C-alpha cells in the first residue's frame with residue numbers, strides 16, 4: 001500500500017512512493033496536496049461477516065492493517081488494543097455498554113424508517129476527535145521511539161481539537177504539545193479541560209487576542225522553515241491521513257452493529273465542518289461497505305451544503321463565517337474537501353490542483369455543468385451517495401428539546417444539527433445512523449437555553465473548573481512564542 005498526493009502527477013508519484021509511516025507525521029504533501037492511498041483496499045462479504053464478531057479494537061486492527069502495511073501486524077494489534085478500551089472510552093451514558101466503544105441507541109423505529117445514534121464521544125474529551133487522536137498519540141509514540149526521534153506538536157485551538165490532541169499526547173515519550181488558545185475566550189469547561197493538565201510535556205499558551213491571532217502565530221512560525229526543522233515542529237490538524245483512516249473504523253462498526261446481514265444498507269448523517277469525518281465514511285464506502293447515503297449536516301456555515309445542493313464550492317470570508325452554537329463546525333472552507341474532489345474528477349491531479357488554485361484566486365469553483373462552469377462532475381455526487389442539509393440555532397434548540405422529550409436523552413448542539421438533517425433524509429427500510437460528535441456537557445450554555453436545566457456531566461468532570469490550572473499568558477508576538485518553544489524543547 002502506498003500513498004499519493006491529490007496534486008501529484010503520476011510521474012512524480014511513481015518516483016516518490018510514500019508508505020503509511022512516511023506520511024504519519026506529515027501534514028500537507030510538499031506539493032500542497034493531501035495524501036490518499038493509491039487505491040482503496042477492498043473488503044469482501046466473507047470478511048465483513050467475520051468482522052461481525054470482533055471487538056472494536058480487533059476491528060480497528062483488521063481495517064488499519066490494510067492501510068498501514070509497513071507496520072508489523074503484532075505492533076499494530078498492540079497499538080489498537082491499547083487504544084480502544086472501555087477505560088479510555090469511559091464516558092458512556094449509564095445505560096450504554098462502554099465495551100462497545102461506539103454504542104448505538106435506537107431513537108425511533110417507525111413508518112418513516114429507523115433512526116439510530118452512534119455515540120463517538122465517550123473518550124477523554126467528550127468529542128469524537130478522541131476516536132482518531134487517541135490512536136494517533138500511540139502511533140506517534142511508537143514511530144518516534146522506533147526512529148529515536150522527538151516531535152513538538154504546535155497548533156492553535158478554539159476548543160475541541162486542542163484538547164483532544166493534549167489528552168492523546170499527554171505523558172507520551174518523545175512528544176511535546178505547544179497549544180495556543182485565545183486568552184479567556186473559550187468556555188470555562190473547555191479551558192478547565194485543557195489547562196488542568198499537569199503533564200510536563202503539555203504547554204498551554206493563552207494568547208492575548210482572538211483565535212485568528214493564534215492562527216496567524218502558527219502560520220508565522222510554520223513559515224520559518226529553519227526554526228521548524230531545528231525544533232522538530234509538527235502538527236496534528238484534521239488533514240492528517242492517520243486521523244482520517246482511524247475514523248473509517250467506526251463506519252464499519254456502526255454498519256455491523258445496526259445490521260444482521262450484508263444485504264442490508266444503512267445511511268449515515270455526519271455533522272460536518274472540515275469534511276474529515278464524512279470523508280472517512282466515503283472511504284469506507286469505497287472499500288465496499290454497503291452505505292446507502294452519506295448526508296453532510298452543516299450549521300449556518302453551509303459551504304458544504306451549498307456544494308452538495310448546487311455544485312458550487314464557495315469558501316467564505318472571515319466576515320461571512322458565523323460564530324454559532326455548534327462552534328466546532330464554524331468553518332469558512334473545508335480543509336479535507338480536496339480528497340473528495342480528487343475522486344469526483346476521476347483522480348485527475350492536475351485538474352484537482354487547478355480547481356484548488358482557483359479557490360485561492362477566485363474563492364471557489366463551480367462543477368454544476370452550467371454554462372461557463374469549471375466542469376459537470378457534480379452530477380456524480382448522487383452516484384457517490386452524497387446528500388446534505390443545514391440547520392440553524394433555532395433548529396438546534398428545537399431538536400435538543402424534541403430528543404429530550406421523546407427519548408429522554410440530552411444531545412449536544414452538533415449532534416442536534418445531525419438529527420435535524422437526518423430526519424429530512426430518512427427512507428423506509430434503510431437505517432439512518434446519526435454520528436454523535438460530542439456530549440452535551442461540553443456545550444452547556446445552549447443546553448440551558450434549550451431545556452432550562454444543565455446537561456449532566458459524566459462522573460469525574462463535576463468540579464473540573466476548580467482544579468489548579470497550568471498555562472502561560474503571552475502577547476500575540478511571534479518572537480515571544482518562538483522563544484518559549486525554544487526554551488522548552490532544549491534543542
Ligand SMILES: *Cc1c(COP(=O)(O)O)cnc(C)c1O
Pocket residue numbers: 127128129160161238271272273274275276277278328329414437438
Ligand atoms: C470537529 C467536530 C466536527 C466536525 O468534524 P469534521 O471532521 O471537521 O467535519 C463536528 N462536531 C464536533 C463536536 C467536532 O468537534
